[in-house]
Amino acid sequence: MGRYEKERNFLKSNFLEFKKIKTDKMKGVPKPPIVKPYHMDATMIDLPQVSEEVVTNSNIYKCMKDRRSTRFYSQDSLSLAELSYLLWATQGITCTNKAGLTLRTVPCSGATHSFETYLFITRVEGLQEGVYRYLPIEHKLLFMFELREMDQRIDDITLEQPFVPNFAKKAAVVFAWSTTPYRSEWKYDISAHKKILIDIGHVCQNLYLASESLGAGACAIGIYDQKLIDEILQLDGEEEFVLYLAAVGKKKN
Numbered sequence: 001m002g003r004y005e006k007e008r009n010f011l012k013s014n015f016l017e018f019k020k021i022k023t024d025k026m027k028g029v030p031k032p033p034i035v036k037p038y039h040m041d042a043t044m045i046d047l048p049q050v051s052e053e054v055v056t057n058s059n060i061y062k063c064m065k066d067r068r069s070t071r072f073y074s075q076d077s078l079s080l081a082e083l084s085y086l087l088w089a090t091q092g093i094t095c096t097n098k099a100g101l102t103l104r105t106v107p108c109s110g111a112t113h114s115f116e117t118y119l120f121i122t123r124v125e126g127l128q129e130g131v132y133r134y135l136p137i138e139h140k141l142l143f144m145f146e147l148r149e150m151d152q153r154i155d156d157i158t159l160e161q162p163f164v165p166n167f168a169k170k171a172a173v174v175f176a177w178s179t180t181p182y183r184s185e186w187k188y189d190i191s192a193h194k195k196i197l198i199d200i201g202h203v204c205q206n207l208y209l210a211s212e213s214l215g216a217g218a219c220a221i222g223i224y225d226q227k228l229i230d231e232i233l234q235l236d237g238e239e240e241f242v243l244y245l246a247a248v249g250k251k252k253n
């Protein structure tokens with residue numbers, strides 16, 4: 001018994017075991033909502049229609065070649081049109097299939113899209129500093145709350161950064177993706193969890209490439225305080241919890 005056995009097994013396919021299971025979907029359990037519900041009186045912000053006009057480098061070859069994890073940012077703000085594009089690139093809905101599933105700019109196992117996108121916004125033109133959530137169906141932002149001393153809180157969340165300490169708080173925006181695992185478990189049961197992790201990788205890679213195409217830079221963040229960020233975002237830590245973060249800002253010249 002190696003001490004990594006459990007974690008290594010998690011990385012493997014358990015399809016044959018899964019095939020023996022009657023999933024909640026097969027049992028006729030109602031499908032969970034595809035996005036987290038929200039109060040009708042929530043403050044919503046319209047996002048500009050996504051347009052190629054924000055893209056300064058549309059050469060995919062160059063975007064892939066030049067992309068780097070970027071941890072130093074200029075003081076420039078992102079425009080709302082640029083943020084709109086980044087949100088579309090990471091979770092935007094491009095069509096709905098016959099089964100009513102949303103198909104997006106990112107691939108996802110069984111189109112289960114178990115993620116919500118939360119944003120710690122510091123520098124986006126026209127938006128007050130604070131915490132927001134992206135609503136992919138409406139392509140809008142939901143303003144959640146102002147966070148006092150947000151830069152310090154981002155620092156506390158992204159603790160002990162090994163390469164550039166405290167870089168995340170200097171970003172224009174910090175993306176925090178949560179998962180609601182049941183959206184995938186309903187369909188994939190014990191196979192859901194490995195898929196969720198693969199799915200989020202696609203999301204973050206699109207953020208990297210889309211940022212590059214804007215003259216901005218992104219950096220994935222896997223080192224974070226789970227309990228603290230779940231508390232700040234008011235997630236229960238079981239049915240929904242943060243999975244991954246990424247900081248984005250305009251590059252320094």
Ligand SMILES: Cc1cc2nc3c(=O)[nH]c(=O)nc-3n(C[C@H](O)[C@H](O)[C@H](O)COP(=O)(O)O)c2cc1C
Nearest residue numbers: 067068069070071161162163164219220221222223
């Ligand atoms: C899953 C994952 C987690 C990461 N977590 C962090 C992090 O917490 N802090 C950080 O500075 N960089 C983080 N990175 C960025 C990597 O350090 C970076 O991708 C790697 O050093 C290679 O550099 P490149 O992205 O410029 O090619 C993470 C990347 C991935 C894919």
